[in-house]
Amino acid sequence: MSAVLTPELLQAADSFLDTDEQHEAARQLGWRLFETFGADKEGRVSTQVRNLQQMAVSATRFADVEDFVKNHMGKEKLDKQKKPGPWRQTGDNILEQLKKLRAQANQLTSDEGQRLLLRLHLARGWVRAVVSAYLYAKAQKEMEQSHA
């Protein structure tokens, strides 16, 4: 199986990632991830967010990214205050956005090999945008604290 992505397909995928709607969705999710996961004890990027990024960047199957999120959601239980864990709070939103990426790849080509490559390309672009929004939210919070 040796599917390749043509420059046209890559451009179409990048154009999709660059739409206002996608940009806004990624921005909101990034903020949500920061609100939910926060930073780690030493103020660095949350391990969970880093793991999500690592998974999206290194996956050879798009389903692995979906499974990663579902797996975390499936493992979580409510805490003593009946409050859902961070993955339960954000997971459905992430899965919804991944579903959109899958649908977009299906729309752009009918070749299954190309579709898989496109999905992975879209997932990498998407996770970059989300983590950037997360980092921006984190930086803003830190700046607020240092000015206070």
Next chain:
Amino acid sequence: MLEIDIAADTELGEQAIKAAGKFVRKHAAPSYQREDDWPISRSQITGLRQIAMNEPARVGEFAEHQRRKAEAKLENTTNEKRRQELEAEIAFWELVRGLCEGKPPKFSWSLTQARDQALPAELHDEKQPPGAQLTKEQQAARKEKREGRERWQRQWERDHYAAFFQRFCIHYLYEMSKRTKGNEDADVTHRRATAVEAQAASAWSHRLRDRVAHWHRPVRADFRPGRPARCCRPADPAGLLNQGQTA
């Protein structure tokens, strides 16, 4: 990019999600309030996933063994709720076995069916007419072909069973977590809990305000120093008013 990556991302994954989702919709009773109530526990799911990864050829056998165990328990159980759980457990293991080895019309798709469809043409078994005499060379070629087919099937099963049951098990646990009461509508539960807390805090502050107002009420006309107050300080077990007031 491998064929298995495409399959896991498309048909195999879709079949796994469909099967797990269908089972949960049919068998997840509203009485399953906690994870422990579910007929198939988290550890059984983990076991299934491990067998699919390590010994894919034995998943069907494992499911059959589990089904028999559940059936034996069902025979000795009279409790209606427990019987329902065991019936759901039996249905689960039947489903797993069907997903591995099922044949139409009961199972329109199974891993065995998918494997047989994917078998390369050069490995297909050629039917010999009855009583056909084969030369030694022909017998050797046939044997070699059969071994090649078995090797291919083992490899196919190693790749596909692991991918299929990974998605199946993860989706089952995801659905289980979503549907278990408490986790279901977790945000709503959380909001409700917060509202209850706010209500309790509001009631507490009202009680405190009333109590303080009580202590600041005007001194009664018949009050004489040295006589015990007519109205005693109200009980204050929580110590809300331990800064005493004198009447």
